[in-house]
Amino acid sequence: MDITLRWFGKKHDSVKLEHIRQIPGVTGVVSSLHDVPAGEAWKLEDILALKNEVEAAGLKLVGIESVNIHEDIKIGLPSREKYIENYKISLENLGKADIHLVCYNFMPIFDWTRTDLAKRLEDGSYVLAYDENIIKDIKPENMFERVEKESGGFVLPGWEPNRRDEIMDLFEKYKGVTAEKLMENLKYFLDAIMPVCEKYRIKMAIHPDDPAWSVFGLPRIVTDEKSLEKIASLNDSIYNGFTLCTGSLGSNLKNNLPDIIRNPRISKRIHFVHFRNIKYEAERVFQENSKL
Numbered sequence: 655m656d657i658t659l660r661w662f663g664k665k666h667d668s669v670k671l672e673h674i675r676q677i678p679g680v681t682g683v684v685s686s687l688h689d690v691p692a693g694e695a696w697k698l699e700d701i702l703a704l705k706n707e708v709e710a711a712g713l714k715l716v717g718i719e720s721v722n723i724h725e726d727i728k729i730g731l732p733s734r735e736k737y738i739e740n741y742k743i744s745l746e747n748l749g750k751a752d753i754h755l756v757c758y759n760f761m762p763i764f765d766w767t768r769t770d771l772a773k774r775l776e777d778g779s780y781v782l783a784y785d786e787n788i789i790k791d792i793k794p795e796n797m798f799e800r801v802e803k804e805s806g807g808f809v810l811p812g813w814e815p816n817r818r819d820e821i822m823d824l825f826e827k828y829k830g831v832t833a834e835k836l837m838e839n840l841k842y843f844l845d846a847i848m849p850v851c852e853k854y855r856i857k858m859a860i861h862p863d864d865p866a867w868s869v870f871g872l873p874r875i876v877t878d879e880k881s882l883e884k885i886a887s888l889n890d891s892i893y894n895g896f897t898l899c900t901g902s903l904g905s906n907l908k909n910n911l912p913d914i915i916r917n918p919r920i921s922k923r924i925h926f927v928h929f930r931n932i933k934y935e936a937e938r939v940f941q942e943n944s945k946l
Contacts, residue, residue: 671711682714693724696744717755749854786938866906895923901930
């Protein structure tokens with residue numbers, strides 16, 4: 655088992671690889687090519703450059719988080735064929751670089767969602783926080799401005815500024831895309847990429863929706879034990895698996911995490927773990943808590 659930390663690259667992360675190496679027990683990182691837009695194929699030379707940079711610091715590039723999935727794939731537009739082919743090229747190049755884990759998500763438009771990126775706790779530390787009461791009063795198109803203002807000058811994954819202009823167009827495209835249709839589109843995607851994953855032994859670990867319920871009226875399909883079982887049944891390959899994110903699944907108080915972990919349909923497909931903790935203040939009002 656490798657204990658890793660997520661690293662956003664020297665261009666986007668204030669934490670250096672040399673600092674990560676000093677953390678007891680940490681042997682590697684998961685990272686990404688953050689400057690490559692969703693839908694474009696990753697070049698082998700770029701992957702190897704990232705891997706070499708990590709290894710030069712005495713760490714291992716354990717996996718990728720993430721090779722972002724183009725919205726046309728999630729929506730199910732005819733143009734998805736082009737983007738799926740590009741995704742397969744990216745996976746093939748990752749395999750050639752001896753990288754065999756990809757954490758990804760299938761959340762429409764928005765990645766993880768928070769209402770406060772720097773809530774100050776009593777001990778002086780800062781955490782991410784979510785308040786459903788605030789979300790109800792925010793227009794979707796204003797979320798990017800809010801996130802950018804609170805990000806401290808760093809680009810946050812899933813909230814890249816260049817995506818702001820397409821938000822309202824995407825909301826229009828998602829009209830009629832139900833949770834059932836989104837699940838069908840996930841199956842289409844998995845069926846298309848699994849032969850490549852089998853060939854290069856790449857474990858696809860889908861990340862739970864965060865938070866684990868619909869936000870801004872958009873469908874979400876990775877929210878609980880039942881949905882994980884459904885996803886496991888979409889494609890029999892063992893490379894169709896999960897990221898067990900205790901914080902994301904734990905955001906829904908109805909989820910029993912020990913039961914989910916022990917479910918044999920799910921447990922054998924847990925390829926990656928985000929070991930996080932959250933503290934609830936009220937219904938659908940929570941914040942990140944100590945990781946240890």
